[in-house]
Amino acid sequence: MTHDPRPALLSAALDAAARGWHVFPLRPGTKRPALHGETTCPRTGPCTVGHLKWERRATTDPVLIRATWTHAPYNIGIATGPSGLVVVDLDMPKDNSSADTPCGVTTFTALCERTGHAVPDTYRTRTASGGRHLYFTAPDGIRLANTAGTIAPLVDTRAWGGYVVAAGSTTPTGPYEPVGAPVAAPLPSWLLSILRPSSKAVQVRSAAVAAQSRRYADTALVLEVRNVAGAQQGRRDATLFRAARALGRFIAWGDLPRHRVEQALQEAGEAAGLPPSQCRSTLRSALDWSIAHNQQRRDAA
Incomplete structure (x- = not known):
């Protein structure tokens, strides 16, 4: 007797909707939306007045959900924007990645530790x-x-314009399973500060002031590279992290190009004895954080 997955998928879809999360069907066994596209839109039903994409057709209505998931064993998509969610996706390295490339869970955990926040x-x-x-x-x-x-x-991250595959769904590579706390917590303020779009104030600086700022940035880069290259064992990663955090502001202010900072600190970290992959991971997380937190120019003292 063949197992019918539809009852379990329907139950998972209803559970998500009961949490206030807007769901829509994904093709059975996949992560792709099962709803029609704009070119094949029949302009009937919910699309009578114009084509509605999956984000606008996602629903919490149990009647519509039952009608959909009793029809076929659809996987479940959650439209994050309408659901009032921000989902952080900690991904795995791709097949063509280096063997020592850390996964998203490892990178995110390390970022939390370095910035003094609990996971x-x-x-x-x-x-x-x-x-x-x-x-x-x-x-x-x-x-x-x-x-x-x-x-x-x-x-x-997935928010407006994005979706995630809900728990209860299954693909050929495996299932999506709930783990951890039973409810979604509010987005931490430190994550919001990284993700929130910054309104960059227009700052008019004279050519002389701009040149002075670039000279200061160049000097800071030389000093930080020297510190990283000479760091002692046990302090190398922390020194690299602090250097990237310190120099990230100059990238945000337009005084140093990011590729120059990354290359210089990468070479210094490797010269100190750090693995290349560890240098890349530390630099990216520290620079991303610093740039996001230094959109407004302050005195570089």
Whole structure:
């Protein structure tokens, strides 16, 4: 007798909707939306007045959900924006990545430790690939978009314009399973500060002031590179992290190009004895954080 997965998928879809999360069907066994596209839109039903994409058709209506998931064994998509969610996607390295490339869970945990924050305790799922989805409730009055690598390498986010595969869904590589806390916690303020779009103030500086700022930045780069290259064992990663945090502000202010800072600190870290992959991970997370937190120019003292 063939097992019918539809009851379990329907139950998972209804459970998500009961949490206030807007769901829509994904093709059976996949992560792709099952709803029709704009070119094949029949302009009937919910699309009578115009084509509605999956984000606008996602629903919490149990009647519509039952009608959909009794029809076929659809996987479950959660439209994060309408659901009031920000989901942090801790991904796994791709097949063509270096063997020593850290996964998103490792990178995110290291970032939390370096910035003095605990790994947030919130509702999460284990993804089919072995990664994690961390669910957070979005702050009121702030419309966040999707990001890719803004927080750290292999750490993406899904908000407005994005969706995640819900627990209870299954793909050929495995199931999506709930783990951790039973409810989604509010998005931590330190994560919001990284993700929130910054309104960059227009600052008019004279050519002389701009040149002085660049000279100061160049001097800071030389000093930080020297500190990293000469760091003692046991302090190398921390020294590299602090250097990147210190220099990130000059990238944000336009005094130093990011590629120059990354290359110089990467070479200094490797010269001190750090593995190349560790240098890259530390630099990206520290620079991303510093740039996000230094959009407004301050005195470089």
